[in-house]
Amino acid sequence: MHLAFVQTRCQAGLLAPEVIVEIHLGSGLPGFQVVGFSESATRQIRGRVRSAILSSHLKWPDFNITVNLAPTEQPKEGPRYDLPIALGLLVASQQLPPSSVAGREFFGELGLDGGIHPFRGSLCAVLAATEAGRECGIARHGAPEIAALTGGRLIAAPDLLSLCAQLKDACPKYVRQETALDHDAVVYPDLSQLKGQPLLCKALEVAATGGHHLLMTGPPGVGKTLAASVLPGLLPPLPEKKAQELLLMQDVVGLAASDTPPFRAPHHSSSVASLMGGTARALPGEISMAHGGVLFLDELTEFPHAVLNQLRQPLETGHIRVNRAQHQHQYPAQFQLVAAMNPCPCGFAGDPDRRCRCTPDRIRRYCQGISGPLTDRIDLHITLQRPSPEFLLMKSNGEDHSSGHVRARVAQIQRRQRDRQGCLNRDLSGDDLLKACLMETDTEGWLIDAVAKLKLSARSAHRRLRVARTLADMSEERRVAISHLKTALIFREAPPGDDASAI
Ligand SMILES: [Zn+2]
Known part of the structure; x- marks a missing residue:
């Protein structure tokens, strides 16, 4: 035959x-x-x-x-x-x-x-x-x-x-399963390198703990890129399923295999297909290669509107559908977004040493360049200043601020969040969010006052609550208290010159 x-x-x-x-x-x-x-x-x-x-x-x-x-x-x-x-x-x-x-x-x-x-x-x-x-x-x-x-x-x-x-051969030699992945192959900068910026360190730890997306605003050279690349080193090892999804995508696009939380920083001039996925063979894009890790968008305002708008779907659902002529595939894309932008087109608004030459109107248009629905998903906003020169000589105080220590804490608190509500604080909304916060009546009263004084929208107030829940988790408290809400207000989207400490 x-x-x-x-x-x-x-x-x-x-x-x-x-x-x-x-x-x-x-x-x-x-x-x-x-x-x-x-x-x-x-x-x-x-x-x-x-x-x-x-x-x-x-x-x-x-x-x-x-x-x-x-x-x-x-x-x-x-x-x-x-x-x-x-x-x-x-x-x-x-x-x-x-x-x-x-x-x-x-x-x-x-x-x-x-x-x-x-x-x-x-x-x-x-x-x-x-x-x-x-x-x-x-x-x-x-x-x-x-x-x-x-x-x-x-x-x-x-x-x-x-x-x-x-x-x-009746008994062929099977390949021995001995080579596991090299977990030390990817090393991220350590958190201790940011010791001169305590607020930034705090923001990064909050972001890692609650899975919150982060937007950093600050003049050029203030360390935004370094800060973003520290974050994946604070994340606990990927759960098995996520690690497998990541490995499969790395294999499909031809990247070296690694199950460390990835860090991807696509340039703003990258094509929509390379970012979102869907080149000729409908392969996964940068946002999928950041699955389980960090997607860093530097100079956020330079990214085309089409790209930023398309980010909303994966941010909501954790996956992206890629359509090309004969192929339609769905790829996982559950990443933590870290975005960075200058405070104004010239970059020096709010800088004590350099003069900003932008008109208020130009700054307003610049900030409007990023879409509202995208910033709605970003719980943490932080405005950065250049650290003072003395910090360069400051010795770190013990190991408590190393990435390894923070990572261990983050893993523990994330487990607690999942046990309590089945997800990270980032994904809480509506009634579930209020239920998880367990606020006393006077805390609720304080919050309502603050929302009225600062004219916060309902969405913005919810973002503060999510961050406050994470802060309470970090201090191992069951209830969100006024102190947590106060700190959470520091990390909000503030118009220039606005000061949350006024309340
Ligand atoms: Zn300017």
Whole structure:
């Protein structure tokens, strides 16, 4: 019988649906066709697979070869089907027994010399195959990491010939799952580097603890970028599911695997597709690569309106839908937003040493450049000043302000928040928020007074409450008290010259 079936998978977002490679060797003039593929794509596949088989001292079957990838409606592209096609040809031409490919799936591109190369998306494919209870044959490069991350039974080989030898073996050698991720590979700047700015340190710890988004306003050179890059180092390790989602996306776009909370800082001139996702192959964008970590938008006012408006959906739902001609995928995008902007177009408004030359009207228009619905989602606002020079020589007072210590505290308090309300304080709203705050009557009275005096909108008042809840959590108190509300008012969006301490 000149027929063979080999199992593999294609890529659809972060999913890897099953594909069966069917090979038929027919009589008639020797030829090679792949059903549904263009002539040039077919020629390329034939070129690679034929060279790989011949370079491996195996025989190219001189038949009229038909290759079909079923089901036909799945998106199929790229050379990822080289290896399963080659194995199918070897089985159909009786150079390999059918039992050697049964119950197994195969993933890999072939080089002309018969070498097996990994491709983007291997991790998704192996994970899906492992969940389906099948073994996998893959490239040797990167196999130990994939085995450790998926827990799969993998047969890995550097080239087609040695893979065939292993497949014929009744007890093949499986890849050992020993290489875990290097957790020290990503190191963020330490919080102690910001020791001259106690308010900023406090804001960062509050942001980390309650998961609050943060907007920093301040003149250039005041350390906004440094502050933003400190934040991911304050976040506890990612929960297993989030880490897996992140690893799959890194694999799909070809980034090095890391399950440390990521830090992504796309430039304001980046295209909408590279930020939100949806390049030609509908791949995830920067906001998805920040999943579980920090997305830093420096010079927020320079980002196009279209981008800032599109951020609202992921900020609300924690995922983004990416639509491209034939592909529609959903990618996770649950990130903590840190944004930074200058106080005015020239950057020196409110600076005691430099003169701002902007007209009030220009400053107003500049601040209006960021959309209201976006700032509505940002609980913490902080205005930064340049730290005084004496702070450069200040010695840090013990280890209490290191990122490691804060991270341990943050992890503990986040657990408490989840036990209490099933989410972080950032995600509290409406009745749940009021219930979680447990305010005494006099605290409520104080809040109502403050809201009236400062003319806060209802949304802004809710943002203060969320921050106050986090501050109370940080001082291990069950109820939100007036002192927490007072501190929370410091971190609000204040018009220039306004002073919250007045109340
Ligand atoms: Zn100015």
